[in-house]
Amino acid sequence: MSRRIFILALWIRVWHWINVLLILCLIASGLSLHYARPGAGIIRFSLARDMHNIAGIGLCIDYAYFFIGNIVSGNWWQYIPRPHGYMQRCWVQFRYYMWDMFHGAPHPFPTTVADNFNPLQQLIYWGLMYVLMPLMIVTGLTYLYPTVAPDRWFGVDGLLPIAFVHFVTAFLIFLFVLVHVYLGTTGDTLTSKISTMITGWHEEEADACEPLAQESGLAAGATATDVSKS
């Protein structure tokens, strides 16, 4: 028996895949700029500069699209952790990734329409979209219009602290991408989560719906769009 629910509206999927392209472009061009050297580099400096500028502006637009779409659709609620017992639920999810999943245990917090994300996802995605991305955008725009930065800041060129924040934030996002892509393989099959991100439908075997979440007192969500097949 499998369970199939529609969880991702088209606008979210479009936003996500545009983000994928832009962030990959920004990582490649950003590395080329950071490690620029004469001779062979990853991408020629002048091309990397143009790619980074254009993709950066694209990311700003895409982020605005996400921000507004979240508000209009009400999807912003997905990113807000439910505070009661939150740390315990995070621990349950972490233990699942580090131990329980090797023993065939089901996902402790099944995906529902009300709760698309497990507790760790909520925390990481919230941090990514509402802390790291704004930092990325503000520092990136300062690079684009460097006269906005103070002439001197903390005793050095005003752009240096901006560059530091930009680089560290970019690195954290890069780490997120690595983990995100890998954890995208932790569905029922290696590609089921990627399929969800394309089609919007989440599908899983019914026996995977026995949550360990009862430990944390979190009830599994069930909604009108929940479709079960026998």
Place this chain on the structure above:
Amino acid sequence: MKITKTAAAAAIFIAILMWSEPGRGAEEASSSPPSSADQQTKEANAKCLACHSEAGLNNPPRADMHLEGLANLLISAERFEKSVHGEEACKDCHGDSYVQYPHVANSRYQIKMCPECHKSAGRRKFNEFKQTLHYINHPHNFSCVSCHNPHTLQRAKQLGSAKRLIAQDNGMCRDCHDSDQRYGQFTTRPRPDLVEVHKWQPNPELHWKSVRCIDCHTPPSERGGTSHVILGKDKAERDCVVCHSATSSLRTRLYRYFAEQGQIEQAGFLNGAVLSEAYVVGATRNIWLDRATWVITGLLLAGIVVHGLLRIVASRLQKRRK
């Protein structure tokens, strides 16, 4: 006359007193005032500057001066004293025939040319300069002083910062290349707009505040100084990574005049001398931060690989049990 022992002792005592008592000359030497030669130079220059200055033009000390001609020959005393020739006397270059007024006719032909003092460097730089379009197209209109104002030019160390050096050195180029009037004195061709010809470069005006024209428009000098082979637009540097890289040429060009910043370099930043004034993409990164990112990335990838292998093993074990 017989000299008694007492008289001899007294004479010796008086002589010792006279020798050890500080006189006016000894006082001057001990407090290091300007030498008399410096003082004479200043006094002599003051006589020239009494006329050849804004104050002299506005309040001519003599009634028989040609003020219209004088207006083009004004010197700022303050800038001159700070310049590379600030300790020289005017007549050292302009000759004795300018000491009196009215000046001797044709005195200007006695003005020393730069190579008369700047011998070997002057010859070398002039030979380089002869390869440039400035000289090839205008051999009689260009000399050292066309760009290097001997009354105001300051050394990098005197200026103290790259930004001030950039402003001074770029001013030499922009005085003509950014002025239709000055450019028109040399050629009838229309003056190319600087921003237009540099539009291949992102934010050219920001570049011009951060780097000198000659840092791109001259080849690297083998002797380490600045070459005087001014390159036209076809041969000027266009490769961004010449500056925007760990081996940035800024270290050996613009920033060679300024000391390495030990503290910045100890903190792991590349090209500390550059970073002390300007952040430059690709040239001023921090190697410790970079290494930390490699280590963390390596550990994460290793963790992902181990986790993935464990999943594969666990999955196969479960299938066998089923």
